[in-house]
Amino acid sequence: xxxxxxxxxxxxxxxxxxxxxxxxxxxxxxxxxxxxxxxxxxxxxxxxxxxxxxxxxxxxxxxxxxxxxxxxxxxxxxxxxxxxxxxxxxxxxxxxxxxxxxxxxxxxxxxxxxxxxxxxxxxxxxxxxxxxxxxxxxxxxxxxxxxxxxxxxxxxxxxxxxxxxxxxxxxxxxxxxxxxxxxxxxxxxxxxxxxxxxxxxxxxxxxxxxxxxxxxxxxxxxxxxxx
Amino acid sequence: xxxxxxxxxxxxxxxxxxxxxxxxxxxxxxxxxxxxxxxxxxxxxxxxxxxxxxxxxxxxxxxxxxxxxxxxxxxxxxxxxxxxxxxxxxxxxxxxxxxxxxxxxxxxxxxxxxxxxxxxxxxxxxxxxxxxxxxxxxxxxxxxxxxxxxxxxxxxxxxxxxxxxxxxxxxxxxxxxxxxxxxxxxxxxxxxxxxxxxxxxxxxxxxxxxxxxxxxxxxxxxxxxxxxxxxxxxxxxxxxxxxxxxxxxxx
Numbered sequence: 353x354x355x356x357x358x359x360x361x362x363x364x365x366x367x368x369x370x371x372x373x374x375x376x377x378x379x380x381x382x383x384x385x386x387x388x389x390x391x392x393x394x395x396x397x398x399x400x401x402x403x404x405x406x407x408x409x410x411x412x413x414x415x416x417x418x419x420x421x422x423x424x425x426x427x428x429x430x431x432x433x434x435x436x437x438x439x440x441x442x443x444x445x446x447x448x449x450x451x452x453x454x455x456x457x458x459x460x461x462x463x464x465x466x467x468x469x470x471x472x473x474x475x476x477x478x479x480x481x482x483x484x485x486x487x488x489x490x491x492x493x494x495x496x497x498x499x500x501x502x503x504x505x506x507x508x509x510x511x512x513x514x515x516x517x518x519x520x521x522x523x524x525x526x527x528x529x530x531x532x533x534x535x536x537x538x539x540x541x542x543x544x545x546x547x548x549x550x551x552x553x554x555x556x557x558x559x560x561x562x563x564x565x566x567x568x569x570x571x572x573x574x575x576x577x578x579x
Numbered sequence: 580x581x582x583x584x585x586x587x588x589x590x591x592x593x594x595x596x597x598x599x600x601x602x603x604x605x606x607x608x609x610x611x612x613x614x615x616x617x618x619x620x621x622x623x624x625x626x627x628x629x630x631x632x633x634x635x636x637x638x639x640x641x642x643x644x645x646x647x648x649x650x651x652x653x654x655x656x657x658x659x660x661x662x663x664x665x666x667x668x669x670x671x672x673x674x675x676x677x678x679x680x681x682x683x684x685x686x687x688x689x690x691x692x693x694x695x696x697x698x699x700x701x702x703x704x705x706x707x708x709x710x711x712x713x714x715x716x717x718x719x720x721x722x723x724x725x726x727x728x729x730x731x732x733x734x735x736x737x738x739x740x741x742x743x744x745x746x747x748x749x750x751x752x753x754x755x756x757x758x759x760x761x762x763x764x765x766x767x768x769x770x771x772x773x774x775x776x777x778x779x780x781x782x783x784x785x786x787x788x789x790x791x792x793x794x795x796x797x798x799x800x801x802x803x804x805x806x807x808x809x810x811x812x813x814x815x816x817x818x819x820x821x822x823x824x825x826x827x828x829x830x
Contacts, residue, residue: 357697365686365690369685372724428684434682436677436679436681437681437695439646440647440670440674441670441695441698442667442698442700443670578649
């Protein structure tokens with residue numbers, strides 16, 4: 353119970369700070385919008401032709417947006433020395449991980465909720481609203497994997513001199529399997545597939561990936577924050 | 580030459596009165612040895628002032644005592660608890676005031692204290708926050724963002740943050756640096772208020788302040804204790820000479 357309160361305190365602190373500065377959300381939102389504009393000019397405005405590539409376009413955009421957010425998520429902790437304050441508190445290290453990870457998950461989800469309708473209008477011709485439940489499950493599982501892995505790697509990279517470069521270098525190779533699952537599941541739903549077997553197996557894969565990387569990150573966080 | 584705290588018979592009464600017990604502590608970063616076979620004790624309610632030139636290992640020592648850095652070898656007991664056994668329990672009993680206030684600039688004073696108070700699970704948190712804000716004379720700025728505070732005000736709020744959970748042991752890493760005279764008075768007043776009930780370990784470059792507050796003084800140089808003495812037996816001139824020599828050696 354006390355751990356839940358501590359996780360909630362870390363999450364609340366991150367949300368209040370972000371709502372005051374809007375640094376992370378603004379940069380993430382602008383990046384998504386710019387990417388969509390570039391896609392629109394690069395691929396033309398024929399939505400029928402673009403729908404099969406919707407999953408790939410969507411997750412390339414969201415993945416790099418997530419990296420932007422993850423890079424910012426430990427800025428105060430590092431620049432203001434507040435990480436030391438967190439580490440001095442009688443809080444188990446995995447509690448810090450869960451608090452920060454939940455924050456990253458929420459910020460990424462907020463950006464997706466705001467930008468997804470715009471993306472759909474621009475690039476998707478099929479009405480996938482009847483399958484929106486499956487789409488949301490795919491989105492949540494993908495976001496969870498990105499946040500679980502990204503928070504651990506952002507913590508590692510924050511202690512390096514080239515932290516902005518280090519995170520993508522560490523993050524992208526590890527996230528590729530999840531990216532494939534996310535692209536396949538959401539792409540097929542957006543394209544209006546009748547074959548849900550392939551979507552189910554992609555969702556199952558995303559779930560397994562999430563569990564594995566949540567457990568690995570949870571277990572390693574004490575070591576990562578060691579010194 | 581190393582000085583052993585055993586000279587003062589501290590070990591005989593260790594079980595009852597020792598709050599911090601450091602035995603043969605070593606710390607290396609790569610090939611560089613930062614602490615070399617350091618051993619000392621601090622009595623419950625005692626005040627140890629640590630002096631030494633830059634790079635002597637003082638801050639590393641405090642970081643080890645406050646569980647932020649793991650030792651390479653040696654034994655460290657804080658409140659009778661080994662660093663390896665239960666660091667979380669040790670963290671409940673300690674507070675650290677360092678150069679940096681460890682405050683979130685985009686939260687206000689109240690939100691910062693509430694955040695840390697929740698992490699420390701401070702009982703009757705609202706009352707305690709009000710009390711501490713009064714103590715550091717920041718009640719009138721409680722809803723102002725910390726980024727609008729001066730350095731002195733941030734340090735006063737940092738003092739409130741550290742004392743919020745009523746730690747039994749306080750580590751002070753050059754606590755007076757960067758403070759205006761008013762903040763220095765508040766800090767010294769708070770230290771005097773809680774002297775006796777709390778154990779202090781302070782790093783300082785101010786001979787006057789360090790000696791005035793201390794029960795025991797220690798000089799670290801190149802990771803070794805080169806001077807360790809209780810204040811009542813202290814020859815101030817000799818101490819001053821040794822300290823100046825170590826600092827000159829550095830420069």
